[in-house]
Amino acid sequence: MNPTLTRRAPTPSPRLDTLLLSVCAASLLVIHFAMGNGYGFHRDELQFLFDARHLQWGYVAFPPFTSFSARIAIALFGISPQALRIPAAVTNAVSLVLTGLIARELGGQRAAQLLALAAAFPACLLLSSLLQYNTFDMLAWLTIGFFAARLLRTADLRNWLGIGAGIGIGVLSKYTIAFPVASLLVSVLLLPSQCHALRSRWFWLGGLVATAIAAPNLIWLAQHHWITLQMEHSIHLRDVRLGRGNGFFTDQIKFTLLAFPLALIGLISLLRSARYRLLAALYLGPLLLLALMKARGYYLLPGYPLLFAAGAVALERTLAQRPLWLRMAARSALLVAFALNAAAVVWTYLPIWPVGSPAWKWQMANNSDMANEVGWPQFVAQVAAVRDALPAADRQHLGIVANNFGEAGALDLYGPEFHLPTPISAVNDFHARGYGSFPPDPVIVVGSSLKNQLKNFQSCSIVAHTMLPDGVHNEETDDEPEILLCRHLRDPWSQVWARVQEFG
Numbered sequence: 001m002n003p004t005l006t007r008r009a010p011t012p013s014p015r016l017d018t019l020l021l022s023v024c025a026a027s028l029l030v031i032h033f034a035m036g037n038g039y040g041f042h043r044d045e046l047q048f049l050f051d052a053r054h055l056q057w058g059y060v061a062f063p064p065f066t067s068f069s070a071r072i073a074i075a076l077f078g079i080s081p082q083a084l085r086i087p088a089a090v091t092n093a094v095s096l097v098l099t100g101l102i103a104r105e106l107g108g109q110r111a112a113q114l115l116a117l118a119a120a121f122p123a124c125l126l127l128s129s130l131l132q133y134n135t136f137d138m139l140a141w142l143t144i145g146f147f148a149a150r151l152l153r154t155a156d157l158r159n160w161l162g163i164g165a166g167i168g169i170g171v172l173s174k175y176t177i178a179f180p181v182a183s184l185l186v187s188v189l190l191l192p193s194q195c196h197a198l199r200s201r202w203f204w205l206g207g208l209v210a211t212a213i214a215a216p217n218l219i220w221l222a223q224h225h226w227i228t229l230q231m232e233h234s235i236h237l238r239d240v241r242l243g244r245g246n247g248f249f250t251d252q253i254k255f256t257l258l259a260f261p262l263a264l265i266g267l268i269s270l271l272r273s274a275r276y277r278l279l280a281a282l283y284l285g286p287l288l289l290l291a292l293m294k295a296r297g298y299y300l301l302p303g304y305p306l307l308f309a310a311g312a313v314a315l316e317r318t319l320a321q322r323p324l325w326l327r328m329a330a331r332s333a334l335l336v337a338f339a340l341n342a343a344a345v346v347w348t349y350l351p352i353w354p355v356g357s358p359a360w361k362w363q364m365a366n367n368s369d370m371a372n373e374v375g376w377p378q379f380v381a382q383v384a385a386v387r388d389a390l391p392a393a394d395r396q397h398l399g400i401v402a403n404n405f406g407e408a409g410a411l412d413l414y415g416p417e418f419h420l421p422t423p424i425s426a427v428n429d430f431h432a433r434g435y436g437s438f439p440p441d442p443v444i445v446v447g448s449s450l451k452n453q454l455k456n457f458q459s460c461s462i463v464a465h466t467m468l469p470d471g472v473h474n475e476e477t478d479d480e481p482e483i484l485l486c487r488h489l490r491d492p493w494s495q496v497w498a499r500v501q502e503f504g
Contacts, residue, residue: 003171005106005107005269005270005272005273005275005276005310005313005314005317006234008107010104010105010107010153014104015084017100017101017104017110017113018097018101018111020113020114021096021100021101021113021114022097022116023095024092024096024100024114024117024118024273024449025093025094025096025097025100025117026093026182027126028092028093028096028121028125028128029089029090029093031125031346031350032082032085032086032089032128033082033126034087035346035350035351035352037080037082037351038081038083038085038129038130038373039150039205039351039370039373039374040080040081040374040375040376040377041081041084041375041376041409041410041413042130042372042373043372043373043405043406043475044079044130044132044372044406044408045070045084045130045131045132045409046376046405046406046408046409046410046412047061047175047406047408047409047414047429048066048067048070048084048131048278049070049074049079049084049409049413050405050408050409050412050413050430051067051429052067052068052071052074052488053071054429055068056070056218056220056414057066057217057219057220057259057261058217058220058221058224058228059228059428060224060228060231060428060429060431060503061228061231061405061428061429061503061504062133062174062228063133063171063172063173063174063175063217063228064133064172064216064217064220065133065136065172065173066131066132066133066136066173068074069082069087069091070087070131072087073085073086073087073131073487079413080463084131085128085129085130085131087131087135087351088127088128088129088130088131088132088135089128089338091135091136091139092124092125092127092128092135092138092352093124094139095120095138095142095285095305096117096120096121096124097117098139098142098143098146098305099116099117099119099120099147099305099308099309100113100114100116100117100143100309101144101304101329102116102142102146102149102305102306102309102310103115103116103147103213103309103310103312105146105149105150105153106149106153106276106309106313107153107313108309108312108313108316109219109316111316111331112309112312112313112315112316113312114421115312115315115316115331115334115335116305116308116309116311116312116313117260118334118335118338118339119256119259119263119305119308119311119312119334119338120304120308121338121341121342122257122259122341122342122344122345123138123255123256123301124138124305125342125345125346125350126255126345126349127301128346129221129312129349129350129351133173133174133331134174134298134301134302134349135168136172136173136174137141137170137173137176137177137302137304138301138305139168139173139275140166140169140170140173140174140177140302140417140441141166141167141170141177141282141302141303141305141306142166142302142305143162143163143165143166143169143343144163144166144167144170144180144181144184144282145166145279145282145305145306145309146162146166147159147161147162147163147165147166148163148184148278148279148282149276149279149309150162151163152219152275152276152278153275156485157197157202157203158202159200159202160202160203160205160206161205161206161209162206163184163206163210164205164206164207164208164209164213165210165213167181167206167210167211167214167370168209168210168211168212168213168214169215170215170436171210171213171218172213172214172217174298175228175229175232176286176290176295179283179285179286179289179290180281180285180286180302180303180404182280182285182289182420183281183282183286183289184278184281185284185285186281187278187281187285188278188287190464191277191278192276193277193278193453194278197388201421205371222276227501230503231428231503233502234503235504236293236295238260239294239295239296240294244296245293245294245295245296245297246294247297247345248290248291248294248295248296249291249297250297251296251297252297252300253300254297255297255298255301255304256304256341257341257344258337258340258341258481259304259308259337259338259341262307262308262311262312262315262334263304263307263308263311264307264311265310265311265314265315266306266309266310266311266312266314267280267283267307267310267311268285268314268360268496269310269313270307270309270310275445276310279306279310282303282305282306283300283304283306283307283430286299286303287300287303294438296367314501315330317335319331346357347363347464348363348366348367349369349370350403351370351373355469355470356470364472364473368474370419371468371472371473371474372406372474372475374468374469375468375469375472375474375476376406376410376413377410377414378467378468378469379407379410379446379466379468379476380410380411380414380415380417380418380420381414381418382417382464382466382467382483383400383411383420383444383446383483384415384418384419384420385416385419385464386444386463386464386483386485387400387420387444389463390442390485391502394442397438397439397440397441397442398421398440398442398443398444399421399424399435399436399440399441399442399443399444400415400420400423400424400443400444400445400446401423401425401443401444401446401448401486402423402424402425402427402430402446402447403425403426403427403428403445403446403447403448403480403502404425404427404447404475404504405425405427405428405478406450406474407423407425407446407447408423408425408427408430409423411423421436421440422436424436424440424443426497426500426501426502427502427503427504428502428503428504431497431500431501431502435497436452439489439492439493440493441487441488441489442485442486442487443457443484443485443486443487444463444484444485444486445460445484445485445486446466446476446480446483446484447475447476447480448482449480449482450462450482450484453484453486455490456486456489456490456496457486457487457488457489457490458488458489458490459486459487459488460484460485460486460487461484461485461486462482462483462484463483463484464482464483465481465482465483466481466482467481
């Protein structure tokens, strides 16, 4: 096989192609509504929910786009896991359409477009299982990839405006957009066939578009002393210390599975194409930079749909000269492989199993992330039970301190049902809310150890242990399960709060 891309006009019916891709991508929404209720909110989603109810142009842990989409979802449909995840499902469906359209820009006929969509479907299905910023990050990468492919096909420099829009969306979604953007700009400088763009006003107007879209968040960051970059640096050091980036290269196979050969074909085809070589930088640059930084493997996931599109086009051109039966057999084999990928995602990552069933227990044991969707209302009920056991005098000035954003988000969401006080937490954006209108004493402390809190309070005791339903184990039950009652903070609350900003 000679996986080389050459210039070729796309199919003559863009509306029909887009409609067909949209119909296929809509199956993602069907799966969402059939299986998207989940076992409950994920730990990360509880933080997004909190921030969605306190909108601003930036947050300590991430840019604003994800929480803004969460605000729209809960405003329209109420607060539930399925409603919260609608923006993720819709956005990933759009990403699937863009994947097919990139294949079209590379000269792929409908078979190649649909093959590219099918290859990207499992990854988009995975990202649709939760509301997370990775969803919008993929949309940004694909927006840049689509307009870059169109730019290279047509030589119409106005496409830099679309690339700029993709960059702006990326800044509002996840700051790892810096990796493909840096790779793209370096490639423009180094490739003789592309450096002429620097002399075009459209290149600089594209930069202006990106700046205009990202500006509110950049201003927020400047006003808050670039706290998100401090947070990401802290979290990255923690991840490196814990070895969470050790499987970076094996993760590339883990997250693509049977579609990895198609991605490899796509990468080779881009590298061998003088016209489209620039697109390879959108994958190779981030691959190198993320590997050097010892980043987590899934950070590169948004780079694969572009490779799937290029691989599908190269494969279809190779098969075009083969007998019909061979073309059909090859396409069928690939579709079966991608269906198996999707089945693996459903089995492992989607909340489809009856609680307590053997498959459910396997999922909880083998995918630790799923355990973060179970038991938050029960956790808050246990805290409420501790409060109810206190004398009336203690309850008058009671505070509840949560030491991670999942616990703080759960107490904020479910606490009013139990008439609990607003939770206090120094983590991320909860810190900005402070410790309340009065110095609380005593306080119920969750997510910490007796040893640590005796450094902060004059007296502490263990009054309960976190227990999740159906024997589920996660951070709350295994790392810091004690529920503490503590009295008399050693230093004034105002002094403590000025120095305890934490990241998580």
